[in-house]
Amino acid sequence: MGEFDLIARYFTRPATKAALGVGDDCALLQPTPGTQLAISCDMLVEGRHFFADVDPFALGHKALAVNLSDLAACGATPLAFTLALALPRADEAWLEAFSRGLLGLADAHGCELIGGDTTQGPLNICITVFGEVPVVDGKSQALLRSGARDGDDIYVSGTLGDARLALEALRGTLILPPALLAQTRQRLEQPTPRVALGQALRGVASAALDLSDGLLGDLQHILQASGVGATLDTAIASNLIAVHTHPALETGIIPSEKQLEYVLAGGDDYELAFTAPASAREAVRTASQQAGTPVTRIGRIEAERGLRLVDANGQPVPNTFSSFDHFA
C-alpha cells in the first residue's frame, strides 16, 4: 500500500466544518466571526509516551486526547486537527485500529481531521489541534495560566495518579490485581479530555492548565505565570487516586507514601487544575455538574511565592516529589 492509498483509506473523510479538508496543499478553515483560534501541538514517541506493544486503538485515542486536553485547559471548543505520522511500515491492521481510535474520539468531540503528513520512520505521532474561544466585548474568554490571584481556591478535576499506578505495574515495579490493573490501565492508555468542563469554566475559573507531567510540576506553571504561591492539602490530595478505597491500598500492595507521590507527581493524568475566587464556589459547582465531571478543592493561592504542602492538621509536609522532565 502506497502513501496516498494509505491516506485515502484510513484518514480521508469529507470535510464538514472545514472549507477544505485532506487532499490539497493546505486545508482551509474559516473561524466563526468574533472568535479566537486556540492552537496546541503534542508529539508522542514510542518508548517514551507509550510502549511498542500498546493497543493501536487506544494509542489513536490517546494521541488526540492529550491535544483535546490542551484545548480543554483553555476553555476552547474543538474544531479540527492535523495528523503527522511516521511509521516504520504500512501495517494495515495497525492503521485500521489506530484510525478507529483516533476518529472515534474526534467524532465524539466534533473535531475534524483536516490534513497532515505520512512518512516512513520510527513511530511518531504529531497532532496539532484547533479550537475556538469566544471574544466578548473585545476580551478573549480563553482560560490562561496567568490569572490566579491571592486567595483563589485551587481545584483539580477527576482523579489523579491512576495512570502512574498502571505504568508502574506495566514496568513491573509493583503487582496489581487484574481488575485494578485494567481500571488504571484504561486511565493511562485512554485518558478522557475534560473538554466540557473547560468550556463550562469560561468566565468562572481565573486560571487553568491540564495535568500531563504531574500536579506539583504543572501547578508551578500557574504559580510562575501568575506571580503567586500556593498551599495544597495532602490529606485531600492523597484520596484523589481513583482506587483509594481499593483493598490493594489497604493490604500494602501500594505503599502509602507512593500513593501520595503518584497523585502529586505521577504524570499522564490529563485532568484540569484550575483556580477560582472563593466567591465563585457555587459557579464552580454548577460548571462541574453541567460538565458531568467531579472537581475537588485541594488548596489555596497565596501571595507568598512557592508551593507548600500541609497535612490534615495544617502541619508542613516535606515536598520530595519530582515532576517529569523530558531532558532532565
Added chain:
Amino acid sequence: MGEFDLIARYFTRPATKAALGVGDDCALLQPTPGTQLAISCDMLVEGRHFFADVDPFALGHKALAVNLSDLAACGATPLAFTLALALPRADEAWLEAFSRGLLGLADAHGCELIGGDTTQGPLNICITVFGEVPVVDGKSQALLRSGARDGDDIYVSGTLGDARLALEALRGTLILPPALLAQTRQRLEQPTPRVALGQALRGVASAALDLSDGLLGDLQHILQASGVGATLDTAIASNLIAVHTHPALETGIIPSEKQLEYVLAGGDDYELAFTAPASAREAVRTASQQAGTPVTRIGRIEAERGLRLVDANGQPVPNTFSSFDHFA
C-alpha cells in the same frame, strides 16, 4: 538543560501577530476578518528527509521552508507556525544553529513561532504552518489543485532537479565538481519557498501545488483533482535543471537521460507547478516579475486523461520515470 529551559532559550520570543504565543496550554490566533486560514503540516525524519550529519542551521531553514512552500501553493500569506521536536538529546550547539536557521526564515516571511512541543526520541521535526487567504465576495482566493481546465497552460517556477543532483552526489552515485556540489546542495538543504509568487498568482492561476516528490508524480494530483490530462514538453523541461549550462553536463559526468529524470522525478524541488488559461499569459508574466521568480511554460492541460511527454518535435517520449512514495 531541562525541557522548559530549552524552550525558553531557543524557541520563545514575544508574540507579535498572535494574541498569545509560546508558554500556555494553547496559542491564541485571531485571523483577520474576511480571511480563511490555510493550514499545512510536514514531518521531517532523519535518514529519510535529511542525513544525520546535515548542518542544523540548514535543517532549521528547510523544516520551515517545506511548510511555507505549501502555503505558497495555496497563495496564502504566512502568519504563524507550531514546532514539535523529538531530539535524541539536548545538544546546545545543535539547537542554537537549528533555531537560528528556523527563525531566520520565519522572520523573513513574518511567520511567528506560537507554540509546540519538545520530547526525547529519534530526531523528528514536525511543523504546522498557518497562513491567511482573502475571501472576496464570499469566494475564497486560495489556489487549489482542482481548478485546471482543458487548454490551460502548465508552468513551473525556478529550476528543477538540482536537489536530486546533490542527493546523488552525497549518496556517491555520481561525482560533482566542488562548486557544482555546493550550488546544488544549497538547493537541496535550503530550498526557497515561492511565497511571493503564490500570492501574486491569486486570481491568475487556475490550479497550483508545490513540488516535493517530483514534477510528474505531483502534477498527477492536479490532473486527478481537476479531472483532466496533460502533455509536457521534455525538451523545455530538460533545460530546467539549474546547471544545464554547466560543463559537467557536457562532459558526461551527468548522463543526459539522468538529467531529464532528475527534472521530471527528482524530488525535493519546492518549486510551484501551476496552470493558467492562455488568456492569462501576460498576467502570469506580471506575477513572475512582481515576485522576482522566473517561471517557465512547459506544457498544456488537455481534456484527454493521462500525462503525455513529447520531445521538441511533438513526438512521444516514453514515461519511465517514477515518483517518490514513502511506502512503495
